[in-house]
Amino acid sequence: MENNQSNAPADAVSEAVIANEKAIHEPLFHVVKRDAMPWYKSWGIRIAAVVLAMLVVALFGFVLTKNDPIAIYRVMIDGAFGTENRIWSLLLDTALLLGVALAVTPAFKMRFWNIGAEGQVLMGGLICAACMLKLGDKMSTGLLLLVMVVASMLAGAIWGLIPAFFKAYWNANETLFTLMMNYIATSIVSCYCYIWSGGGSGRVGIINRKTKIGWLPNLGSHTQTLNIVIILVLTVILFIYLRYSKHGYEISVVGESENTARYIGINVKKVILRTMLLSGALCGLIGMLLVSGTNHTVATSTAGGRGFTAIMVSWLAKFNPLYMILTSFLIVFLQKGSKEISTIFGLNDAIGDIVSGIVIFFVIGSEFFINYKLMLRTKKSGKEEK
Amino acid sequence: MSAFFLTIFVPFFCRAVVQGVPLLFGATGEILTEKSGHLNLGIPGTMYMGAIGGVIGAFIYEQKVENLNPFLGIMIPLLFSLLFSGLMGLLYCFLTVTLRANQNVTGLALTTFGVGCGNFFGGSLIKITKADVPNVILTRTHNLFCKTLPFASKLGWFGEMVFSYSFLAYLSVIIAVIAAFVLNKTRVGLHLRAVGESPATADAAGINVDRYKYVSTIVGSMIAGLGGLYYIMDYACGVWSNDGFGDRGWLAVALVIFTLWRPALCIFGSFIFGGLYIIHNYLTQALHLSFASQELVQMTPYVVTILVLIAISLRKKRETQPPAHLGQNYFREER
Numbered sequence: 001m002e003n004n005q006s007n008a009p010a011d012a013v014s015e016a017v018i019a020n021e022k023a024i025h026e027p028l029f030h031v032v033k034r035d036a037m038p039w040y041k042s043w044g045i046r047i048a049a050v051v052l053a054m055l056v057v058a059l060f061g062f063v064l065t066k067n068d069p070i071a072i073y074r075v076m077i078d079g080a081f082g083t084e085n086r087i088w089s090l091l092l093d094t095a096l097l098l099g100v101a102l103a104v105t106p107a108f109k110m111r112f113w114n115i116g117a118e119g120q121v122l123m124g125g126l127i128c129a130a131c132m133l134k135l136g137d138k139m140s141t142g143l144l145l146l147v148m149v150v151a152s153m154l155a156g157a158i159w160g161l162i163p164a165f166f167k168a169y170w171n172a173n174e175t176l177f178t179l180m181m182n183y184i185a186t187s188i189v190s191c192y193c194y195i196w197s198g199g200g201s202g203r204v205g206i207i208n209r210k211t212k213i214g215w216l217p218n219l220g221s222h223t224q225t226l227n228i229v230i231i232l233v234l235t236v237i238l239f240i241y242l243r244y245s246k247h248g249y250e251i252s253v254v255g256e257s258e259n260t261a262r263y264i265g266i267n268v269k270k271v272i273l274r275t276m277l278l279s280g281a282l283c284g285l286i287g288m289l290l291v292s293g294t295n296h297t298v299a300t301s302t303a304g305g306r307g308f309t310a311i312m313v314s315w316l317a318k319f320n321p322l323y324m325i326l327t328s329f330l331i332v333f334l335q336k337g338s339k340e341i342s343t344i345f346g347l348n349d350a351i352g353d354i355v356s357g358i359v360i361f362f363v364i365g366s367e368f369f370i371n372y373k374l375m376l377r378t379k380k381s382g383k384e385e386k
Numbered sequence: 387m388s389a390f391f392l393t394i395f396v397p398f399f400c401r402a403v404v405q406g407v408p409l410l411f412g413a414t415g416e417i418l419t420e421k422s423g424h425l426n427l428g429i430p431g432t433m434y435m436g437a438i439g440g441v442i443g444a445f446i447y448e449q450k451v452e453n454l455n456p457f458l459g460i461m462i463p464l465l466f467s468l469l470f471s472g473l474m475g476l477l478y479c480f481l482t483v484t485l486r487a488n489q490n491v492t493g494l495a496l497t498t499f500g501v502g503c504g505n506f507f508g509g510s511l512i513k514i515t516k517a518d519v520p521n522v523i524l525t526r527t528h529n530l531f532c533k534t535l536p537f538a539s540k541l542g543w544f545g546e547m548v549f550s551y552s553f554l555a556y557l558s559v560i561i562a563v564i565a566a567f568v569l570n571k572t573r574v575g576l577h578l579r580a581v582g583e584s585p586a587t588a589d590a591a592g593i594n595v596d597r598y599k600y601v602s603t604i605v606g607s608m609i610a611g612l613g614g615l616y617y618i619m620d621y622a623c624g625v626w627s628n629d630g631f632g633d634r635g636w637l638a639v640a641l642v643i644f645t646l647w648r649p650a651l652c653i654f655g656s657f658i659f660g661g662l663y664i665i666h667n668y669l670t671q672a673l674h675l676s677f678a679s680q681e682l683v684q685m686t687p688y689v690v691t692i693l694v695l696i697a698i699s700l701r702k703k704r705e706t707q708p709p710a711h712l713g714q715n716y717f718r719e720e721r
Binding site for chain 1: 425427477480481484485486487488490491492494495496497498499500501502503504505506507508509510513514628633636639640643676677678679681682684685688689691692695696699700702708712713717719720
């Protein structure tokens, strides 16, 4: 309004108000949080995202190899399921990835961003290898296996507990802390690899190749069956633990709201420490399965990036252990299939990372449409239609 | 003493700086991103993308022309690198800011994707472009990037320690100084810090939160990508090797904590980290270290970073805390 004249015409003021209202432009759409969606709708969205991602992958494959999508997927399926060996390797890798994903899940459900699974697995594997090397001739096989399991779980648990302790008592940033712990674990493992390799090669080689002391026994005819069975049992146990036990309930409450948890009398510090103990111990156990049951050696690449991939597997499955079977299978299938593409077309095998990256981006993005909805601008006023 | 200084310390210092420059780029970029409240764990992947972007640009240009035009020879890889890493930043922003996806998961996926892209295109570039060369070796571009100041060699050890680097090294320091200035002395920096500390307050004060997040993350990613470019064009002499960049990206994330989210401190921090990265070579000669203990020396930067992390959470000084909303997405209608 210009000047302070007492006889300013009233309509000038109202004109200014109207002009002002026009100047406040309403955005084209705005974002609103959704109520819970029926499960079939939310899964529909997720499946649509995966299908879309597959189309993008096919396009990517077409640009690179000039082959039609069906041919590309045929190659991928052949790469994953083509021979009996491939199917076993697919199942084993799925199980191992699933195992690490299970291990990180309790912590993630508590919103404790443990990205140190890689290090926890490595420490478990390292201690397991140490037992195989040093205790192999000192005790019976059964006792040795027991010692290996306990020691590996303990090592992983300690590696997980250190950041949890500082998080619980002093609120140190756990994402960054656990990330750093990975590289310390890598250095320690590579140090011991040099020590155990004898010479300067830094490669341990197959431990107890002849005696097979400390190797996980075969279940049935195939070497990998026991690994897979153990991890499947673990899946069921963890599902029950998270869904039906008091601990699982406490984990969910702390994850949803720490203040609520404190208010209803949950000892938050205790829950954080206990959950990370479990998470780390499970990681250690997977490390043991990797060393004693799969590779029979230890190296800095023992965990092989599973600690990071597992986080995506767990998150894509909404922290539900049963869904994780599906998501870990999807990721491993993509990796195996892409590897076949790269062999057949003479490309680099890193294509698997690109493909899984694309799929994960789409699924991550699709969550938005499950949790939020877009409200389009309504015609006249700022009020939205219900 | 003097002999030690000239024959050991001066070369060590120079190598530490060369190792530190990629970290400095990465950390400066990550600081900008984290100041807006987003913990971008995709930085390692972004740096790979910056590197491979430069490689692709330079490779195509080197294949196309016989004699490189010095200006284009530098600008094409530079722009490609900025474009690639900027796109990574855009993708991260779109997912975490607009679609409000979980930052940790998005970041890790971005790193998988970026490292995968780097290795894939680095390994398959020749096949894809159907070029008639056995390896991706960009010596000519490397020579352009490594032009040093002409008077450096005339100034003895001082010239070597201060003036012997390529222009990207100086650029990294300049960018860090500018970033420090913008963050601490300008209104834009104040707004950016407000967005990272308390986006709701910033929003209420009329700051466009999303725009700040987008701009800071994309600019941050571009800066980080330059680290990859420097690594490949200067340190690696224009030769791409898969996984050659190693874990430097994570080291850059560590450096951010080590320097308490301050770009100016980053300049010195990066040289310290760079020194720690290579010191085991020197210790082996001096102390007769075994291979095993060399590996242990390699973990010092990470141990030091953890100690800093513990120290700042114990002391709880306001000035040294991470941005309060680091890692949390902002949704205006959330209560």
